[in-house]
Amino acid sequence: MTDQSGRMRVCILGAGGLGSVIGGYLAHSGVDVTLIGRPTHVEAIRRNGLRITGRLGEFRICQNLSTVTTADAADGHFDYMILLVKSKDTESALEGAVGLRPRVDTVLSLQNDPLRTDKLGRWIDPRKVIGAVTVEGGTLIGPGHVDNHLTSTTTAYFGELDGTESIRAKRLATAFTNAGLNSAAVDNIMQVTWEKLTQVASASAWSISTLPAIRTLYFVDGIKIREGAEHFVQLTKELLSVYKGLGYEPQNFFAPFSRLKEIDSMAFEDAVQSSIGVGAYMQANSMQSRTSMHDDLLRGRKMEAEEIFLPFIDKASEMGLSIPTVTAVHRVATVLNHYLKN
Numbered sequence: 001m002t003d004q005s006g007r008m009r010v011c012i013l014g015a016g017g018l019g020s021v022i023g024g025y026l027a028h029s030g031v032d033v034t035l036i037g038r039p040t041h042v043e044a045i046r047r048n049g050l051r052i053t054g055r056l057g058e059f060r061i062c063q064n065l066s067t068v069t070t071a072d073a074a075d076g077h078f079d080y081m082i083l084l085v086k087s088k089d090t091e092s093a094l095e096g097a098v099g100l101r102p103r104v105d106t107v108l109s110l111q112n113d114p115l116r117t118d119k120l121g122r123w124i125d126p127r128k129v130i131g132a133v134t135v136e137g138g139t140l141i142g143p144g145h146v147d148n149h150l151t152s153t154t155t156a157y158f159g160e161l162d163g164t165e166s167i168r169a170k171r172l173a174t175a176f177t178n179a180g181l182n183s184a185a186v187d188n189i190m191q192v193t194w195e196k197l198t199q200v201a202s203a204s205a206w207s208i209s210t211l212p213a214i215r216t217l218y219f220v221d222g223i224k225i226r227e228g229a230e231h232f233v234q235l236t237k238e239l240l241s242v243y244k245g246l247g248y249e250p251q252n253f254f255a256p257f258s259r260l261k262e263i264d265s266m267a268f269e270d271a272v273q274s275s276i277g278v279g280a281y282m283q284a285n286s287m288q289s290r291t292s293m294h295d296d297l298l299r300g301r302k303m304e305a306e307e308i309f310l311p312f313i314d315k316a317s318e319m320g321l322s323i324p325t326v327t328a329v330h331r332v333a334t335v336l337n338h339y340l341k342n
């Protein structure tokens with residue numbers, strides 16, 4: 001429900017790195033945003049505004065932005081609720097947000113979890129759930145401060161789960177685009193979802209198995225090295241075999257970083273050269289970026305390895321496909337997760 005001045009109202013359940021970047025830019029563009037986050041972050045924003053640094057420069061956002069620490073404290077009715085806690089926290093966050101349920105028209109999640117729309121559909125009338133995917137990069141630097149380090153030509157996609165067109169998906173895509181987050185409404189959101197998962201699983205599996213022993217390294221530092229690119233191509237080809245087994249052909253929805261089409265169509269050596277080319281592009285554009293799984297590992301926080309790798313391992317097993325490198329990285333991640341805090 002828009003407010004009295006006709007503004008769209010959005011609440012973000014789990015305003016950490018990505019949720020604060022998205023909520024902050026939406027508020028800056030005139031959307032009425034409520035961030036539901038942790039007390040230290042909320043208190044810092046209340047004191048000094050939300051600071052966003054990164055690819056669009058520096059912002060301090062105070063207007064159109066409310067902050068609360070519980071869903072019950074979020075005031076009024078919302079056009080959209082965006083779920084952005086880490087996947088491990090989905091159930092507890094939704095449980096704590098029962099009071100919000102009758103006050104939201106449309107719900108969506110931008111998490112990297114293939115089961116997220118099912119989880120939302122069990123929490124609320126499934127007709128209120130739409131699909132959503134983004135590659136936008138946000139990291140919580142400290143209370144009240146997030147960094148926005150990554151985007152792509154089209155950074156977010158929205159769509160009905162049954163593939164029909166809808167005003168609500170188009171309206172949200174327009175709001176994101178107006179906020180500097182170039183977005184599209186599509187009729188194939190499930191394919192975009194699996195393609196994004198393929199991309200994030202390959203980048204995450206690669207990062208956590210290649211870079212974290214040296215804490216200062218970014219994605220670009222490993223992918224520009226031949227052996228790094230070889231490991232990346234091996235992981236990506238295995239993940240692509242599952243994606244294609246589901247009946248999809250790669251489209252590079254998240255160009256220019258996605259090279260899934262090229263890696264799929266090219267022989268191994270050519271794909272390695274293409275991946276080294278991504279590294280050169282990132283270096284030329286001074287792009288220092290990490291996957292959120294790599295960030296979590298560096299911060300000593302549990303990684304979303306179960307949610308991101310297991311669906312591929314399970315699907316591969318169902319389809320009789322062999323993905324040994326992905327399976328090996330999942331094993332390593334499981335050992336590390338055993339010792340990381342929630």
Ligand SMILES: NC(=O)c1ccc[n+]([C@@H]2O[C@H](COP(=O)([O-])OP(=O)(O)OC[C@H]3O[C@@H](n4cnc5c(N)ncnc54)[C@H](OP(=O)(O)O)[C@@H]3O)[C@@H](O)[C@H]2O)c1
Nearest residue numbers: 014016017018036037084085087089093111112137138292
């Ligand atoms: N970050 C990215 O660049 C990016 C890009 C695409 C997709 N994603 C996906 O987006 C999701 C969020 O990622 P993120 O990096 O933004 O995670 P994050 O920085 O950890 O943000 C999640 C925030 O939600 C808070 N939270 C957890 N439960 C809550 C509750 N019940 N009420 C209020 N706040 C709660 C967390 O606090 P605590 O830390 O104290 O638990 C944390 O501050 C993940 O599924 C990720 O895979 C991230």
